[in-house]
Amino acid sequence: MNKLVKEKFADQYMENLQRITLKSFEDTSDKDRYDALCDTIMGLINQDWRRSKQKVRKERKAYYLSAEFLIGRSLGNNLINLGIYDEVKELLNEMGIDFEEIEDYEDDAALGNGGLGRLAACFIDSAASQKLSLYGYGVRYREGIFKQAIENGFQVEYGDSWIKDGDGWSIRVDSDAKIVKFRDQQVKAVPYDMPVVGFENGVVNTLRLWQSEPFREFDFAKFNNFEYDDAVAEKNRAEDITRVLYPNDMQRAGKLLRLKQQYFFCSASIQDMVEKYKRDFPEDLKFENFARYHVIQLNDTHPIMAIPELVRVLVDENGIYFEDALAIANKVFAFTNHTVLQEALEKWSFDLMEEVSPRCLEIVEQIDKKLVKEFKDRGFSDKAIDPYRIVTGDLVHMANLAIYVGFSVNGVAEIHSQILKDDTFKEWYKESPEKFNNKTNGITPRRWLVYANRELTNFITEKLGTDAWKKDLAMLKGLEKFLDDEKVLDEFLSIKQTKKDQLAKYILENEGIKIDSHSIYDIQIKRIHEYKRQHLNILHIIHLYHKLKKNPDLDFTPTTFIFGGKAAPGYFRAKGMIKLANEVARVVNNDKDVNDKLKVVFVQNYRVTYAEKLFPAADVSEQISTAGKEASGTGNMKFMLNGALTLGTLDGANVEIFEEAGEENNYRFGATVEELAEIADSYNAFEYYSKDEDIKDVVDSLVSGEFKDQDSYYFLDIYNELIKPQNGGRADQYYLLKDFASYKETQAKLNKEFRNRKEWARKCLKNIANAGFFSSDRTILEYADDIWKID
Ligand SMILES: *Cc1c(COP(=O)(O)O)cnc(C)c1O
Numbered sequence: 001m002n003k004l005v006k007e008k009f010a011d012q013y014m015e016n017l018q019r020i021t022l023k024s025f026e027d028t029s030d031k032d033r034y035d036a037l038c039d040t041i042m043g044l045i046n047q048d049w050r051r052s053k054q055k056v057r058k059e060r061k062a063y064y065l066s067a068e069f070l071i072g073r074s075l076g077n078n079l080i081n082l083g084i085y086d087e088v089k090e091l092l093n094e095m096g097i098d099f100e101e102i103e104d105y106e107d108d109a110a111l112g113n114g115g116l117g118r119l120a121a122c123f124i125d126s127a128a129s130q131k132l133s134l135y136g137y138g139v140r141y142r143e144g145i146f147k148q149a150i151e152n153g154f155q156v157e158y159g160d161s162w163i164k165d166g167d168g169w170s171i172r173v174d175s176d177a178k179i180v181k182f183r184d185q186q187v188k189a190v191p192y193d194m195p196v197v198g199f200e201n202g203v204v205n206t207l208r209l210w211q212s213e214p215f216r217e218f219d220f221a222k223f224n225n226f227e228y229d230d231a232v233a234e235k236n237r238a239e240d241i242t243r244v245l246y247p248n249d250m251q252r253a254g255k256l257l258r259l260k261q262q263y264f265f266c267s268a269s270i271q272d273m274v275e276k277y278k279r280d281f282p283e284d285l286k287f288e289n290f291a292r293y294h295v296i297q298l299n300d301t302h303p304i305m306a307i308p309e310l311v312r313v314l315v316d317e318n319g320i321y322f323e324d325a326l327a328i329a330n331k332v333f334a335f336t337n338h339t340v341l342q343e344a345l346e347k348w349s350f351d352l353m354e355e356v357s358p359r360c361l362e363i364v365e366q367i368d369k370k371l372v373k374e375f376k377d378r379g380f381s382d383k384a385i386d387p388y389r390i391v392t393g394d395l396v397h398m399a400n401l402a403i404y405v406g407f408s409v410n411g412v413a414e415i416h417s418q419i420l421k422d423d424t425f426k427e428w429y430k431e432s433p434e435k436f437n438n439k440t441n442g443i444t445p446r447r448w449l450v451y452a453n454r455e456l457t458n459f460i461t462e463k464l465g466t467d468a469w470k471k472d473l474a475m476l477k478g479l480e481k482f483l484d485d486e487k488v489l490d491e492f493l494s495i496k497q498t499k500k501d502q503l504a505k506y507i508l509e510n511e512g513i514k515i516d517s518h519s520i521y522d523i524q525i526k527r528i529h530e531y532k533r534q535h536l537n538i539l540h541i542i543h544l545y546h547k548l549k550k551n552p553d554l555d556f557t558p559t560t561f562i563f564g565g566k567a568a569p570g571y572f573r574a575k576g577m578i579k580l581a582n583e584v585a586r587v588v589n590n591d592k593d594v595n596d597k598l599k600v601v602f603v604q605n606y607r608v609t610y611a612e613k614l615f616p617a618a619d620v621s622e623q624i625s626t627a628g629k630e631a632s633g634t635g636n637m638k639f640m641l642n643g644a645l646t647l648g649t650l651d652g653a654n655v656e657i658f659e660e661a662g663e664e665n666n667y668r669f670g671a672t673v674e675e676l677a678e679i680a681d682s683y684n685a686f687e688y689y690s691k692d693e694d695i696k697d698v699v700d701s702l703v704s705g706e707f708k709d710q711d712s713y714y715f716l717d718i719y720n721e722l723i724k725p726q727n728g729g730r731a732d733q734y735y736l737l738k739d740f741a742s743y744k745e746t747q748a749k750l751n752k753e754f755r756n757r758k759e760w761a762r763k764c765l766k767n768i769a770n771a772g773f774f775s776s777d778r779t780i781l782e783y784a785d786d787i788w789k790i791d
Helices: 003-019 028-055 077-083 085-092 098-105 117-130 222-223 235-242 255-280 305-318 321-334 350-356 358-377 382-388 398-405 414-424 428-432 445-451 454-464 473-480 484-510 534-550 572-589 608-617 636-641 653-663 673-679 684-692 693-701 714-723 736-753 757-770 776-788
Strands: 063-064 069-072 109-112 133-141 149-151 154-158 179-180 186-196 204-213 292-298 333-336 347-349 395-397 407-409 435-438 521-523 559-564 598-603 621-623 645-648
Touching: 003 028, 003 085, 028 077, 028 098, 028 186, 063 117, 063 255, 063 776, 069 117, 069 608, 077 085, 077 098, 077 117, 077 445, 085 098, 098 109, 098 645, 117 133, 117 186, 117 204, 117 292, 117 445, 133 255, 154 572, 154 684, 179 255, 179 684, 186 255, 186 358, 204 235, 204 255, 255 305, 255 350, 292 321, 292 776, 305 321, 305 333, 305 358, 305 398, 321 333, 321 358, 321 398, 333 398, 347 350, 347 621, 350 358, 350 395, 350 776, 358 382, 358 398, 382 428, 382 534, 382 608, 395 398, 407 414, 414 428, 414 435, 414 653, 445 454, 445 608, 445 636, 454 473, 473 757, 484 598, 484 757, 521 608, 534 572, 534 598, 534 693, 534 736, 559 608, 572 598, 572 684, 608 636, 621 636, 636 645, 636 653, 636 757, 645 653, 645 736, 645 757, 653 757, 684 693, 684 714, 684 736, 693 714, 693 736, 714 736
Parallel strands: 063 133, 063 292, 133 204, 292 333, 333 407, 407 435, 521 559, 521 621, 559 598, 621 645
Antiparallel strands: 069 109, 149 154, 179 186, 186 204, 347 395
């Protein structure tokens, strides 16, 4: 921003501030100042936004349908992408405004659970930055994912009404509202458009989030008749549809409302596309070219209702034959799978489908009938068709619908895509191998490095002599030249120390816990889930604690173990894992015998904004899922990019991280997918328990009374899961005991090697230099080239 523009910005800002508040500058609050800043930036974006929209009107576009967009805050990110972050910060400081305080006025737009939602947010950033016409469609939940507090060591959930004080980053577009019809309800879908600013390139794409509203605010006659509750019943029922984001991660819940929510945003989005198509291509009455201009990426199973909905709109509202409509759908839809956990592959019962959209159910049955006929014609028996069926009994299998109708199915890391072919969808792979492909996930370097780690950003730019790497992350490879430069390694270590100091301060302010910023920061932050195995980490901490108690002079590098993550409110065992982490923290942190060596912190309310402070400060990235269970992971990439070493299993994108940066520069442990498959039928967790003293010691400590769960039975539940066969299955579903010894040894090795600071720094730099592959710019360009065919 040159001087002139800066002055103009300042004038505009003051004008907005006074217009919004009617106050003189001195009387304005931080909130006023934040609001005026949003306003000024939105004004700045406006022209590019309109131009970008106009430019791609008659071009082929990709549409990313996702029930989740885990955006976080927008202020800093938009300033970074506009290329005016430093200038605006300076400008405000000159005006006597503390920029960081202003920033804290923004609530996270936490419209997602975890990785899947954050991926969608990284993708729209990368698409705009790569000048790709990608349109995001999602839901404007009034309540984002719950706010988590830890009380007495237990997770407590609070509401997250992120827009109660307004939303400075959306524009409501009433003129584009749609009517969504359920079996016995009709609502208005009102779009709120958020600008998606490309990185320093003048492109502004759109994320359109739909909000459900009634046709009328209240029933006057009823109100007049003193029936106050009834007068607003319809309003409430309509608003309920987009009231909450279901905070269940990979488990099903809230059935009817959830399916309504899915159909709601799919229907509104499809209607929007068809309406705009008719506006821009009025001559194509038969929709012969619809597929030429549209490709729709379905982010997991949640938006699959878009398939019958497109067919419905084409057939019922535009007079297209069913066969032709389905042929269009065949060319339009592509499906991304995010998990191999069976419970997450959505199946909806007939009665729910019927209640939401009877016509879509009819269409789904029609599609299934066609599928059966096709397979029969090719000589398949009824039994052989079964695994492909969209409808079995009274259940609709959403994944089968997407794979059959769509033209592309992708997993999100090499190993995951292989498992889809070998296992999860093996029958489909045999039938339609050409549909299957891999798109290894990525993260946007703008948020996760340029914004979150200014110090490391400046270091990289200085070393590479250019900042072009922000758009082309593969350029980080140029850092390899400094691997043996002691001065540069020292510089890196000093930056890491700065970030660790900053995190220590933040944790003290937010959690009231003092941590030693010279200890190893060993961090596991992600949703709490058994397959992610936070309890393996915790059991190991108990082991270390016991060892240090017995031998206080043990040769051990002081370590701070940091956890963060939310548990689905109805997921009993995950909540037990949180209680266990906090109880171990309480015991360890209050024991003076070990206190200068061991600390445990569970940070509250892990979210994008907290993540931005945690990743840059980490030394060790805990990626310890059971091999084969984590589809990709993206947290692992954020750590790598910020110079933390991965302590991980051969799972998800860890495999590719080890490949890119070298296994010798990270810490791999544990059984592989193949090894686990081999022992699956004979695995006996109890044997590991009875034969390994360390395992027995830590497992027994769950029920010895050393750690107290206040009669919640949380710890007994974990104890039972680990060593007692559970309802028909084996004990220790996730092989904690199998991997314990390997984890322990690898931790010990790491703990020792951390002390060789130069060698450690070298490994960190090696990881950063090879993190280029994990830019979501690379991922999104692969989607654009291989699947979407847009440029
Ligand atoms: C990156 C990210 C995730 C995903 O973490 P994984 O370790 O890949 O599960 C979840 N939540 C937030 C807030 C994130 O930023």
